[in-house]
Amino acid sequence: MVDDNITDAANEAPKAAADAAENLKSTASKLGKQAADTARNYADQGKVRATGALDEVSRLMGDAATTVDEKLGSEYGKYARTAADTISGWSEHLKSKELDDFVNDARDLVRKSPAVAIGVAAALGFVVARLIRSGTDDRA
Template identity: 50%
Template sequence: MASETTSDGAGENTESPFDAAAKAFGSTASGIKEQAEAKAREYAGQGKDRAVDALDNVASLVSDAAAAVDEKLGDQYGGYIRQAADAVSGLANNLREKDADELVDNARDAVRNSPAIAIAAAAAVGFLIARVVKSGLTPNTPANDGAEPRTPTPSPANETSPTA
């Protein structure tokens, strides 16, 4: 017996249709996973670049504001603002030097080490985003149903009657 056969007479090398479909699905799924990971890295890199640009702009604005503070409040307060600008600029440089995977790992470590700070930071970011979105709304947007701003009306309790 040179070749062994199974009970149905087929050779051992043949796979069932289910096994073939499982292999095809597995290879397709791993290909899709690799594509998704590549796209996620690409988007993370783009987001990092945008964040670095935004931080550079903030550092520049804060640094410019330091000169105005020097004139109005003195060099000491301007120095504090320059320190803040330097800190923001340092953060931008730190982000610029790291790749997206390294940043994700750092964020995971930070959340594991101090989850309360991570939750507070997430809440603060959410609050800031809500404020930015809300401040961008115009008076005639659906947020206030297009109503004109109300003017305060005097309370009847504060009025004096002319019958005296």
């Protein structure tokens, strides 16, 4: 009887291990998908904020162009309007791109200019570290 229980347990152990492994893989896959969806959502929100900020800067530059016309002359106002149009163009360009386009552009940059990509990554890492450090300093 005891031998039968041990034999049954030994026979069922591989199936239980396989079931546990499958369950773990499924859970990990679901968590990975949730993380990717969350990251995509944050990236989309960031894109909306960035284009909104660019639109606002463009509008302010356009409004300032009229004042520049009056104070300094139309030649300088033209420069302000050109800057506003350029900023507006950047905003429209960002709005027209999907997140996957940005990812593909980043991959292309890394392939074509790995040194530039490493420099950009180092600079971003430095900025993020400073932001985190300043956030923890405020709480201390």
